[in-house]
Amino acid sequence: MVDLSTEGQLDTVQMMVNMGPQHPSTHGVFRMVLWVDGERIVDLEPHIGYLHRGSEKLCEGELYVQIVTLFDRMDYISNLNNEMIFCRAVERLMGLAVPERAEYIRVILCELNRVASHLLFCGTFGIDAGAMTPIMYAFRDREKIQSMFEAVTGARMMHNYIRIGGVKGDVPDDFSQRMGALLKVLRQGINETDKLLSFSEIFLARTKGIGVIDAETAIAYGMSGPSLRACGVPMDVRKDEPYSVYDRFDFGIPIGEKGDSWDRYYVRVEEMRQSMRIIEQALEQMPDGPTITPSRLVLRPPQGEVYVRGENPRGEIGVYLVSNGADKPYRVKVRPPSFCNLMAIKELLKDTYIADAVVILGSLDIVLGEVDR
Amino acid sequence: MSALETLLLVLAIFGVLTGLSVIVLSLIWLERKFLGRMQMRMGPMHVGPFGLLQPVADAVKLMAKEDLLSSLVDRVVYWVAPLAVFVPTFMIWVTIPVARDLVIRNLDMGLFYIIAFSVLSIVGLVTAGWASSNKYAVLGGFRAAAQLVSYEIPLILAVLGVAMLAQSMNLEEVVNSQSTVVYALVQPLGLVIFFIAGLAELGRTPFDIHPAESEVVGGPFVEYSGAHWAVFFLAEYINTFAIAALTVLLFLGGWLFPGISGDVSALGVLVFLVKTYLVILVVFWIRGTYPRLRIDQLMSLGWKVLVPLALVNVVITASYMFYGWSAWSLSLMSLAILGAAIWGLSKRMRTAPTPEYTVKLYVPAPEASNAG
Numbered sequence: 063m064v065d066l067s068t069e070g071q072l073d074t075v076q077m078m079v080n081m082g083p084q085h086p087s088t089h090g091v092f093r094m095v096l097w098v099d100g101e102r103i104v105d106l107e108p109h110i111g112y113l114h115r116g117s118e119k120l121c122e123g124e125l126y127v128q129i130v131t132l133f134d135r136m137d138y139i140s141n142l143n144n145e146m147i148f149c150r151a152v153e154r155l156m157g158l159a160v161p162e163r164a165e166y167i168r169v170i171l172c173e174l175n176r177v178a179s180h181l182l183f184c185g186t187f188g189i190d191a192g193a194m195t196p197i198m199y200a201f202r203d204r205e206k207i208q209s210m211f212e213a214v215t216g217a218r219m220m221h222n223y224i225r226i227g228g229v230k231g232d233v234p235d236d237f238s239q240r241m242g243a244l245l246k247v248l249r250q251g252i253n254e255t256d257k258l259l260s261f262s263e264i265f266l267a268r269t270k271g272i273g274v275i276d277a278e279t280a281i282a283y284g285m286s287g288p289s290l291r292a293c294g295v296p297m298d299v300r301k302d303e304p305y306s307v308y309d310r311f312d313f314g315i316p317i318g319e320k321g322d323s324w325d326r327y328y329v330r331v332e333e334m335r336q337s338m339r340i341i342e343q344a345l346e347q348m349p350d351g352p353t354i355t356p357s358r359l360v361l362r363p364p365q366g367e368v369y370v371r372g373e374n375p376r377g378e379i380g381v382y383l384v385s386n387g388a389d390k391p392y393r394v395k396v397r398p399p400s401f402c403n404l405m406a407i408k409e410l411l412k413d414t415y416i417a418d419a420v421v422i423l424g425s426l427d428i429v430l431g432e433v434d435r
Numbered sequence: 436m437s438a439l440e441t442l443l444l445v446l447a448i449f450g451v452l453t454g455l456s457v458i459v460l461s462l463i464w465l466e467r468k469f470l471g472r473m474q475m476r477m478g479p480m481h482v483g484p485f486g487l488l489q490p491v492a493d494a495v496k497l498m499a500k501e502d503l504l505s506s507l508v509d510r511v512v513y514w515v516a517p518l519a520v521f522v523p524t525f526m527i528w529v530t531i532p533v534a535r536d537l538v539i540r541n542l543d544m545g546l547f548y549i550i551a552f553s554v555l556s557i558v559g560l561v562t563a564g565w566a567s568s569n570k571y572a573v574l575g576g577f578r579a580a581a582q583l584v585s586y587e588i589p590l591i592l593a594v595l596g597v598a599m600l601a602q603s604m605n606l607e608e609v610v611n612s613q614s615t616v617v618y619a620l621v622q623p624l625g626l627v628i629f630f631i632a633g634l635a636e637l638g639r640t641p642f643d644i645h646p647a648e649s650e651v652v653g654g655p656f657v658e659y660s661g662a663h664w665a666v667f668f669l670a671e672y673i674n675t676f677a678i679a680a681l682t683v684l685l686f687l688g689g690w691l692f693p694g695i696s697g698d699v700s701a702l703g704v705l706v707f708l709v710k711t712y713l714v715i716l717v718v719f720w721i722r723g724t725y726p727r728l729r730i731d732q733l734m735s736l737g738w739k740v741l742v743p744l745a746l747v748n749v750v751i752t753a754s755y756m757f758y759g760w761s762a763w764s765l766s767l768m769s770l771a772i773l774g775a776a777i778w779g780l781s782k783r784m785r786t787a788p789t790p791e792y793t794v795k796l797y798v799p800a801p802e803a804s805n806a807g
Contacts, residue, residue: 078570079574190649262724264725264728268729415730415731416651417644
């Protein structure tokens, strides 16, 4: 009688796979050490810090007006949102009023930046799932937004446009018409990308029910933004604690149900549509007037500390600013949304496949420049 | 075998090798251009007119590249693996006719020979993954083994249906027996199974699981560079062409076309090539459209859908032959089963949000929004 049982004869061992920092789908220089049993992930250890530039420490050595450029380079996909949060922190500390027109320009550009950021996400998420065409369509539309930014701010990225007390300069004369045309094109483009990817059977099979996290765990890990809203928590700083002129617009917060990768993806798609609604309303309401409250080049905010929150494309960003009355801040601490969202990665990736790991990491939409700072 | 015959055989093999190389270059250009157009890009533009010489430039670059070698690789296996992949893919062309009587050796067991040889290249992929001493390569190699072995079965069963209809495994006779009606119309189910299984055999989207770039970074080929990588690449494209050619020969009437006499060889070759390139364009089209499946989903599609369907295909073909039903009855049965399968799948397909697949819009009450 031949013994057909393989027990004790075929030993399997766990394999350690080093994913990143040079891996095409870790979205930068994120590194995960995975222990896999075949294709199944048994354990993992995330490593960050490959893009650490000491931004927070650098801030302590720069004048307040110079720090805006450092914030540009933290989350390099949503520069304007980052500029805005720092400027708001200084303005709050100094009690500086911002002209109404400047607030509207800020909101329009920030929301446009949100659309650009989510478009990039949709494209790269498609790549993670193996679809190579959506990114081309997403980039076609993103490129138009970049051109718009160039027309307004003079730069495609790293704008340094939002200044303490307002914005650098007024928008071009034909801004409204150009924005109207742009929004029309964007609507169409987003619908195209949506059709190509969102409801493809294979894409649904790859993302539905993958990387599920429930609301309580997500909150416990400090997740925010679309990643948290996908779990069904309608948390949005723009609604909870309206800053700038966000309380004047009518818009909804897309929320998911299951908290899986598909929900995280589709919440962002819907958010783009809501952002465009905000832009349309802002364009209608935009008043005339000055765009900056004049202030000194070397600002010396009074002694004190301030914490401001804002809604970035990736989630809630917070800036904690301490001033000792000098021309440079005493301490700048940033609460980066990507970093906090990434904290849940161990929870999300346990007992999934390697192929899912890529999709789940992609669905969190991290920017390493912000995670490492 | 006389000296003249040997000489002719050698010449023919060289001819096929050259022809295949030219076809591979054309396929690379076509794929890049076609995908580019699908993605609103121009594709290659700068080398030669319409970028036609781009694949040549790529080939020259690959040949000139340094062959990097990790110190941990198993050298013999590592160098043999590209050949183990390439030789079988080339060998099957010995018996694939491109027009009437235009074939190196018209084997009576042609189909059997092709299937037997095409399985061999799996060994090359697994050894390439194993010998590279790279964990991604190992993962890719084993993915390839699982995937390719599973999809051999529906592929073989689909071919079996055709062989039963034609009463022959000789490819030329298979084509000749389609002179009245092509098997795509008689056995649409078989065509679909063959094409899907063929895509999986090729490792092309949506089944590009073993070279999956975003997961295992190129799979078994990750450590290869320069000319050795080029050999894998060559094999992949020859395989693509072979599967398309087999689809044309088995289901689409090969070099036959209504109104065109198959006796003129040059015209036959032209018809064959046009049909094959059209099939290849479908392959590229799918590549530009779909995401990638996961390995377990691929397995369940193979074993739970394709294999049973392929078996049903064989059974209905057999009963049709045994009871001598009229020809249209088989088409009807095949179409009905295909339709049922597509209907079953399409119940799960959607192109717009459904209550189950959407996100809700949360709009807080007005007083809540003004609270801050």
